[in-house]
């Protein structure tokens with residue numbers, strides 16, 4: 001065990017944590033690309049209180065990274081230094097009162113969407129097609145088909161990397177296109193959303209439409225992380241896939257990595273040699289799009305860890 005691992009091991013033992021932890025733990029199964037390096041210290045806390053305790057006890061120099069369902073990340077081969085947190089059952093509550101829907105950060109977006117359908121709550125249909133978690137959605141301002149997380153978000157209970165409990169409230173500046181402008185160094189633990197009652201038949205119909213559209217336009221059952229690059233002009237202007245297509249790169253392949261036949265902005269990974277090859281493919285595409293069209297693509301996928 002190295003020094004960081006000894007420090008955390010001592011904190012885990014001293015506090016008799018109920019959560020799970022491992023050292024030098026491979027994260028391949030926590031990325032939708034099916035490959036990735038190790039976490040120096042991997043921890044699934046059993047509750048917010050326990051996580052707060054561990055973060056408060058930890059030394060400031062130890063990095064903290066949180067991962068959700070891994071549907072929007074590349075974990076580089078060199079692994080993620082410090083403490084890697086994945087929220088599990090201790091953060092999976094879902095409920096509502098008269099005006100608010102509450103969801104723990106580990107709740108799957110599609111579970112939240114189904115829950116809202118079952119309770120005639122409208123506005124959450126778009127989550128039925130997003131394969132991430134509530135925490136990941138707040139981080140990415142996840143959205144599709146004209147709706148985004150910011151449209152339903154009221155506030156989130158978050159912990160700082162030092163264990164300080166804060167409330168992140170909705171404001172105009174909080175979210176932008178596929179981005180939370182204030183989330184660096186915070187872990188989303190629980191989210192509150194606006195509740196609006198609607199007609200379940202309409203909600204259900206909308207969810208069916210979203211599912212049909214996804215089946216037609218996106219690859220299924222492949223190792224992908226959704227849209228690779230942000231649309232460079234946000235919601236208006238050319239989309240990233242159109243630029244990739246226009247640059248003649250739709251069929252480009254490199255070391256077992258290519259774009260989906262169905263969607264030219266979805267990378268499909270077919271190899272198990274290296275997560276870095278996925279990043280290399282994307283960097284190669286960025287460079288070629290820039291030199292051919294003069295447009296700088298920006299990664300939507302988050303790239304974590306060391307090469």
Ligand SMILES: Cc1cc2nc3c(=O)[nH]c(=O)nc-3n(C[C@H](O)[C@H](O)[C@H](O)COP(=O)(O)OP(=O)(O)OC[C@H]3O[C@@H](n4cnc5c(N)ncnc54)[C@H](O)[C@@H]3O)c2cc1C
Pocket residue numbers: 032065066067068069070071072073087105129130131132133134135136137138139140141142143144183186187188189218224225226227302
């Ligand atoms: C087939 C497919 C289709 C997709 N379609 C869409 C789509 O239509 N619209 C869309 O917006 N996205 C889409 N995505 C991308 C992805 O599902 C979303 O970005 C999702 O919100 C990521 O959530 P996650 O839990 O998987 O997060 P991860 O991929 O694990 O992490 C993504 C980022 O969120 C951070 N994060 C995760 N949990 C927390 C937390 N609790 N607190 C703070 N930060 C956290 C991580 O540090 C990381 O920076 C798609 C992906 C796939 C594979």
